[in-house]
Amino acid sequence: MNMRRIIVFVLLILFVMGCQNPGVKVSSLNELPETLHEGWNTQRWYLHNSELDTPLTVVKEKNINGLATPAILNPGPGFILTTYNGFLLSTDLQLKNIGRKRFSRGLSAAPCFARPLAYIASEKGAYGLTAYDLIRQKVQWQLKGYFSKSSPLVFQEVLIHATIKGQILALNRLTGQKIWAYSFPQKVLQNLAMTERTIVVCSGDGLLATVDLDDGREKYLIDLPQHVYTAPLILNGHVFIADLSGNILKIALESGEIIADKALKTPFYQPLSTDGQTLYIMGSNGRLFALTQNLQLKWSLALKGAPSMPIIVTARRLIIATHQKLFYLINRRTQNIDQQFTFKRRVVSCTPAPDSQLLIAMEYDRLARLSLKQEKR
Numbered sequence: 001m002n003m004r005r006i007i008v009f010v011l012l013i014l015f016v017m018g019c020q021n022p023g024v025k026v027s028s029l030n031e032l033p034e035t036l037h038e039g040w041n042t043q044r045w046y047l048h049n050s051e052l053d054t055p056l057t058v059v060k061e062k063n064i065n066g067l068a069t070p071a072i073l074n075p076g077p078g079f080i081l082t083t084y085n086g087f088l089l090s091t092d093l094q095l096k097n098i099g100r101k102r103f104s105r106g107l108s109a110a111p112c113f114a115r116p117l118a119y120i121a122s123e124k125g126a127y128g129l130t131a132y133d134l135i136r137q138k139v140q141w142q143l144k145g146y147f148s149k150s151s152p153l154v155f156q157e158v159l160i161h162a163t164i165k166g167q168i169l170a171l172n173r174l175t176g177q178k179i180w181a182y183s184f185p186q187k188v189l190q191n192l193a194m195t196e197r198t199i200v201v202c203s204g205d206g207l208l209a210t211v212d213l214d215d216g217r218e219k220y221l222i223d224l225p226q227h228v229y230t231a232p233l234i235l236n237g238h239v240f241i242a243d244l245s246g247n248i249l250k251i252a253l254e255s256g257e258i259i260a261d262k263a264l265k266t267p268f269y270q271p272l273s274t275d276g277q278t279l280y281i282m283g284s285n286g287r288l289f290a291l292t293q294n295l296q297l298k299w300s301l302a303l304k305g306a307p308s309m310p311i312i313v314t315a316r317r318l319i320i321a322t323h324q325k326l327f328y329l330i331n332r333r334t335q336n337i338d339q340q341f342t343f344k345r346r347v348v349s350c351t352p353a354p355d356s357q358l359l360i361a362m363e364y365d366r367l368a369r370l371s372l373k374q375e376k377r
Contacts, residue, residue, distance in 0.1 A: 068361030180216035
């Protein structure tokens with residue numbers, strides 16, 4: 001082979017390598033926050049402080065070859081998300097550098113992040129849980145079997161993993177070593193909620209349990225009046241949960257006593273969101289509700305379509321998407337619709353980004369960036 005052919009061959013190899021997707025990575029440990037959860041079963045303070053101005057416009061779309069799960073996390077300057085076909089993706093806000101790494105044959109839960117690891121729960125394949133180091137771009141540890149449809153939760157060095165069959169595992173988040181296990185009597189298909197002391201788990205049949213975070217001891221097990229398809233939310237010593245018959249329940253976290261309930265007469269398939277004071281939820285009839293913590297109705301607003309994702313609460317606005325392919329930015333103070341989009345695809349997840357921007361995922365394979373500034377696509 002002459003020198004000219006060798007040079008052409010080397011250049012071809014370099015070109016092919018350059019066309020491949022980069023690994024999922026962030027550039028330095030200092031860029032990472034401590035922990036990020038899916039957030040709709042916690043108070044999610046890091047989004048409540050997000051400022052969001054209007055009007056926004058779509059400035060770029062990108063095909064990601066997969067449908068995103070219900071949350072996009074922002075560990076530092078980049079973003080991570082998972083897709084139903086088993087990939088963990090990383091991207092910058094400009095959607096130029098997208099990394100992809102496959103961990104399973106199928107998953108439906110959003111990832112969890114605790115510095116420097118991303119935790120991916122899977123429902124198909126060999127491993128039900130993977131800890132992936134975003135700095136070193138390598139798997140830290142994996143848990144064989146123990147498949148899950150719930151997003152993992154982390155408190156300090158403890159990771160909580162709920163399996164479809166009802167096993168609740170506490171693991172050392174750095175090594176994957178089992179600390180304790182609790183057997184819930186029914187399947188777990190929703191996300192859990194957690195405080196510094198207690199885990200709350202609920203089944204679709206309305207069986208609710210609280211478990212001690214330290215040792216896995218069951219505190220109580222109660223039957224709720226109706227079926228439940230949403231995740232619980234813990235706020236100020238109480239569990240709030242919406243059921244399939246249109247009721248919002250307020251339950252004492254320590255005792256399991258149902259303190260109050262509010263009948264809103266519409267099935268709920270998406271969980272409650274909160275700013276730490278007001279509760280927000282949207283029913284399948286398209287009506288948005290704002291409630292006090294005593295479950296008194298503050299206001300409601302009729303929108304079009306059932307919600308396609310949980311409500312995102314920012315400093316001044318609520319972000320809402322519906323199955324009618326509508327996307328709303330609603331002023332929390334005035335209850336006005338500050339901006340409304342009609343997309344060609346349903347929005348399935350969303351997160352605020354710096355400089356009053358939004359990153360959204362749409363069916364079935366799209367990421368898009370919304371910005372105040374009009375830029376070239």
